[in-house]
Amino acid sequence: MKQKLQILFYVLTVFGVVNMLVSCEKEIKLKTSAPKNAIIVEGHIENGMPPYVLLTKNSPFFGDININDLGAYFISGATITVITDNDSVQLVEYNSAFVQTLPDSVVVAMAAQFGLQIDSAAQFPEISIYTVGLADADFVGQVGKQYNLRIELDGKIITSTTTIPTPVFFDSLWILPHPNPVLADSFYQVYGRLNDPIELGNYYRYFTKADNEPFLISSQSVFDDAFFNGKKFQIFIPKGHPVGTMGSTDFNRAGYWDLNDSICTIKLSMIDKPHYDFWRTLEANRQSNGNPFSSVVYVKSNIQGALGIWGGYGSITGSYVRVP
Amino acid sequence: MLFLCPLAGYTQDEKIEKFTLSGFLKDAKNGEVLIGANVYVQGNNALGATTNLYGFYSLSLPKGNYQIAFSYLGYNTKIQDIVLEKDTRVNLELSDDSKTLDEVVIVDERKDENVKSTFMGKEELSTDRIKSIPAFMGEVDIIKAIQLMPGVQAAGEGNSGIYVRGGGPDQNLVLLDDAIVYNTGHLFGFFSVFNPDAVKNTTLYKGTMPANYGGRLSSVIDIQMKEGNNKRFEMEGGIGIISSRLTLQGPFKKPKSEKTAKGSFLISGRRTYAFDIAQPFIKKTDFAGTNYYFYDLNIKANYQFSDKDRLYISAYFGRDVFVYNSQKNATKVKIPWGNATATVRYNHLFNDKIFMNMSFVFNDYQFSFTGEQLDFGFKAKSGVRDYNAKVDFDYYINTKHKLKFGMNYTHHRMTPTQASARSGDTDFESNQNKRYSSEFAWYIDHEFDVNEHLKFDFGFRLSMFQHIGPYKSITGDNIIGYDTLTYKRSKPIKTYVGPEPRFSMRYAFGKNNSIKAGAGLNYQYIHLVSNSNSTLPTDIWVQSSSMVKPQMALQYSLGYFKNFKDNMFEASIEVYFKHLWNQIDYSESYVQELNVDQELGYVYGKGKAYGAEFFLKKRSGKLNGWIGYTLSRSDRKFPDLNNGKVFPAKYDRTHDLSINLNYDISKEWSVGATWVYATGNAITLPNELYFIEFGFVTGYGGRNTYRVPAYHRMDFSLTYTPIPKRKPNRRWRSSYNISIYNVYNRKNTYFIYYKTEGSLVSGNLKFTPINVSLFPVIPSFTWNFKF
Structure with a gap:
């Protein structure tokens, strides 16, 4: 993970040097063909947690539209069922009006599932989240099980399948000062020691949380064990960035923890291959923007009948409490 | 065995007594061999031969007296009277400076190679000609000169990569003295690796390749x-x-x-x-x-x-x-x-x-x-x-x-x-x-x-x-x-x-x-x-x-x-x-x-x-x-x-x-x-x-x-x-x-x-x-x- 980041960094540096010397940028107008309408599924199920699903629409990239109209992307009125070998549950749609009837703590936790940080139900944005009704609160993900997703929307059937693999966690977590002495007064870095299971084909996604923030992801949030199968090794754990942002482009800042962060909580999730492929291609899609040395990357979905992801997480959470 | 069939047709020619005129052609200035020079019978262009990559030619003719022309692009043609009654070796040097010639007649070179050769889509570029092309940042570049040929496209701004007749950059066989050069670019391809001072001759084939070349689909760039x-x-x-x-x-x-x-x-x-x-x-x-x-x-x-x-x-x-x-x-x-x-x-x-x-x-x-x-x-x-x-x-x-x-x-x-x-x-x-x-x-x-x-x-x-x-x-x-x-x-x-x-x-x-x-x-x-x-x-x-x-x-x-x-x-x-x-x-x-x-x-x-x-x-x-x-x-x-x-x-x-x-x-x-x-x-x-x-x-x-x-x-x-x-x-x-x-x-x-x-x-x-x-x-x- 860190290696890849570094290679990318150096290649970009070289390219940047050449670029700075001579290149010239100019704003242009682009006309591209209108896309076909598509439905995007963003759903997950984690061990000990109920399933969560967002349903959204796509939008033209350039055109006379307000791409910031958050509410306009969300689809309501879908019938969503999550089915496992011996059980099934129909999800309930929670929108900004409905959540006002719920306790603040429930709504804050629900928003945090998607990385949104709010303090009360009143701050819940113009979105719809599908999850279990209060009566089905005992329907939670279990390690080793397969979960099928079925969505009915305007006569269309959308399906997918995922699994919750057995989780593993770091043997230990520790911190080190920022490698640049000048910045050591403001930032620090977190490391963990991971013991990868002996069999090949483990896929990881990690989340970080500083104090009371929601769990957040980095721009490279997944890795696999093709390079270090069965080994015990230390790994740099970059701090995630707020949802919807690309994170800092400053090499001295990106991934480093702030000196004000006193509890560093890490969630390490084991995911299956299709789930891993989705995030891996999605992160490459975000990085390949116009780079003349790479080509476009299409995101690999595991959904039939729509785009997006239905992913199971086998997670373990642990914290490092920093004593100032 | 289609390619051998026409050989059957030459047996009757063989009844006439023939001798071979052969040798090497070189540059009078520095002794470098001349590649692709022409040797032919004056007045009959069809009776001719071309020197190979090592400057060697061989021409078999019926017994007799001939005026043989030796020519090379940009050089003075030499005409020699040859009495061909046995196999004869003639090694010659051609010059691009008329002052050094004394015993030979200076005539026009044979310039119709373009029309007379069988191969299409073949271009020969001498390094001297390449040096007269305006150079990017003053760096004379052989591959960039080839980009100016029809059917050859430049890979990008300032780039020395080429696409030939709609093929990819890996489909070009680039040879330097018979050795394949796998990566022809310096600095992300902005300059090619061929130092023009060390290069004598460059030949590009973009059409049907002669059978001695292979292993790539689009072209051959043969650099000597x-x-x-x-x-x-x-x-x-x-x-x-x-x-x-x-x-x-x-x-x-x-x-x-x-x-x-x-x-x-x-x-x-x-x-x-x-x-x-x-x-x-x-x-x-x-x-x-x-x-x-x-x-x-x-x-x-x-x-x-x-x-x-x-x-x-x-x-x-x-x-x-x-x-x-x-x-x-x-x-x-x-x-x-x-x-x-x-x-x-x-x-x-x-x-x-x-x-x-x-x-x-x-x-x-x-x-x-x-x-x-x-x-x-x-x-x-x-x-x-x-x-x-x-x-x-x-x-x-x-x-x-x-x-x-x-x-x-x-x-x-x-x-x-x-x-x-x-x-x-x-x-x-x-x-x-x-x-x-x-x-x-x-x-x-x-x-x-x-x-x-x-x-x-x-x-x-x-x-x-x-x-x-x-x-x-x-x-x-x-x-x-x-x-x-x-x-x-x-x-x-x-x-x-x-x-x-x-x-x-x-x-x-x-x-x-x-x-x-x-x-x-x-x-x-x-x-x-x-x-x-x-x-x-x-x-x-x-x-x-x-x-x-x-x-x-x-x-x-x-x-x-x-x-x-x-x-x-x-x-x-x-x-x-x-x-x-x-x-x-x-x-x-x-x-x-x-x-x-x-x-x-x-x-x-x-x-x-x-x-x-x-x-x-x-x-x-x-x-x-x-x-x-x-x-x-x-x-x-x-x-x-x-x-x-x-x-x-x-x-x-x-x-x-x-x-x-x-x-x-x-x-x-x-x-x-x-x-x-x-x-x-x-x-x-x-x-x-x-x-x-x-x-x-x-x-x-x-x-x-x-x-x-x-x-x-x-x-x-x-x-x-x-x-x-x-x-x-x-x-x-x-x-x-x-x-x-x-x-x-x-x-x-x-x-x-x-x-x-x-x-x-x-x-x-x-x-x-x-x-x-x-x-x-x-x-x-x-x-x-x-x-």
Whole structure:
């Protein structure tokens, strides 16, 4: 993970040097063909947690539209069922009006599932989240099980399948000062020691949380064990960035923890291959923007009948409490 | 055995008593052999021969008295009276300076090679002519000169990569003295690796290839290094804004009087120094030690043991080196990459009709990366290494029939990215194995001059490729389990055989007109799949295997050639059609990963390329140069790309125009100008977006459906070569060149990206498309000297 980041960094540096010397940028107008309408599924199920699903629409990239109209992307009125070998549950749609009837703590936790940080139900944005009704609160993900997703929307059937693999966690977590002495007064870095299971084909996604923030992801949030199968090794754990942002482009800042962060909580999730492929291609899609040395990357979905992801997480959470 | 059938027709000619005139043609100035020079009977152009790559010719004629002309482009033709009553050897030197000639008559050269040869799509470029073309940043570049030919497209702004007739950058066979050069670019391809001072001659084949070439689909660029002056010691060099060059050459032992020595050598080097000069400034910063440079070293030596035996040894070594240091971040990175080649060639004349060349070639391309930060370290390397042995025969049966045949064996070793890392006290190593393979080829090529109108060239090449051990194949996944198969050293794993028929013909008529046609099938067993527009140092060549099938191309071409105004002008129109099979690309969701076999990310499809090329060249006079225009199309169809629909290849250019003119104002001053125009590159642009985790994801419209604005640019050069007035024979000569790249400062699109600001959650997400152009008007100055 860190290696890849570094290679990318150096290649970009070289390219940047050449670029700075001579290149010239100019704003242009682009006309591209209108896309076909598509439905995007963003759903997950984690061990000990109920399933969560967002349903959204796509939008033209350039055109006379307000791409910031958050509410306009969300689809309501879908019938969503999550089915496992011996059980099934129909999800309930929670929108900004409905959540006002719920306790603040429930709504804050629900928003945090998607990385949104709010303090009360009143701050819940113009979105719809599908999850279990209060009566089905005992329907939670279990390690080793397969979960099928079925969505009915305007006569269309959308399906997918995922699994919750057995989780593993770091043997230990520790911190080190920022490698640049000048910045050591403001930032620090977190490391963990991971013991990868002996069999090949483990896929990881990690989340970080500083104090009371929601769990957040980095721009490279997944890795696999093709390079270090069965080994015990230390790994740099970059701090995630707020949802919807690309994170800092400053090499001295990106991934480093702030000196004000006193509890560093890490969630390490084991995911299956299709789930891993989705995030891996999605992160490459975000990085390949116009780079003349790479080509476009299409995101690999595991959904039939729509785009997006239905992913199971086998997670373990642990914290490092920093004593100032 | 179609290619041998016409041999039956010559038996009756053999009843007449014939003798052979043969020998070597050399340059009177420095003793270098002349490649492609003509030897023919005065008054009967059809009775002639051409010198091969080693300057050898052989011409069988009925007993009699002849006036034989020996001619070479830009040199004075020599006419000799020959009484042919036994096999006769005539070794001659031709000169481009009339003063040194005394006993021979000076007449016009034979200039109709364009019309008379059978091969189409063949261009020969002498380095002297290339040097008159305006050069980017003053760096004379052989590959960039080839880009100005019709049917050849530049890979990108300032880039020395080429696409030939709608084919990819890996489909060009680039040979330097018989050694394959796998990566032809320095500094991300902005400069090619060929030092012009060390290069004698460059030949491009873009149509049907002669059967002695193979292994690539689109073209052959055959570059011959200079042999070294074998008359006197010579020093040549130059200082430019990017690099400096120095070449030393001379005989091993100074020959007596005007004779040539038995052996000679050449050493030529080139190195950049911009960052070296900046070192005192960099030293004071956090980045002390950061540097970038490239260099090339060419060495060649030859020795003539007897009139019949000659040995050549040549070598090339070049590297790009990038070093990045940052003390603040405790980071050190070093990235060297480059090619090394070595060739040993032995020429032997069995008799006046059979010439043999035997070559042993080694070539190696390596890329490596070493990075360190505190207790984290990372190393990666990749590359290709070949050992090659080949033997080629030229058999000059008589004036009507010539046979070429030979065989070739190459052992390849491909190293995919092998990475190792150290994190604290743990070491990691990737387990991607090296791949080994054997490539064989046998060929025969028969040139048949039926009469002065009709000429055929029948060729057949049989190629064979074997993926061999040692190799460990791992199949399966963590659900069904893994299966490992181990192959021992040299054990065949997968074999491909490729029959490659080649055919060319010419029909000459009227005064200097001809029609030519050609067809050929080619196989390519090693591939380079690149996401970028041209070759990059990190590119990894991949060999054919059980999964990766050989690429194939079948090309047909037809052309009309005409010379006029006493051969002052050459004109041609060529049309071609190419079918391409087993073309390779990355899958739409491909993301490069360490330790994962690249071939797992490949998808396969077919392609079509067709076009018309128009070429007009003025060969002589104060004003000379050419205009080349190509109208073409190149499509691909992959079941797994673009929803299975046809899409334009990255190499598709509808219009491509190049004009290159040179004007000699006086003996001391000359000016040159180049103008190029090409349809913009086909690129894929985003047309939709959606959100995952409130961050945007890009969706794309049709593949390569957007065209960037057309590319055009003009370059200009002015060269001043003073002739010393007091001592006109002084050996020390200087030449000054000013080149201006992109004279009218055209802002050509290098790439397009969209600038992203804000986020959806904060309600201020914004995209702005940005056009990035690379090189503005760039003047440069070069001083060249010769002693």
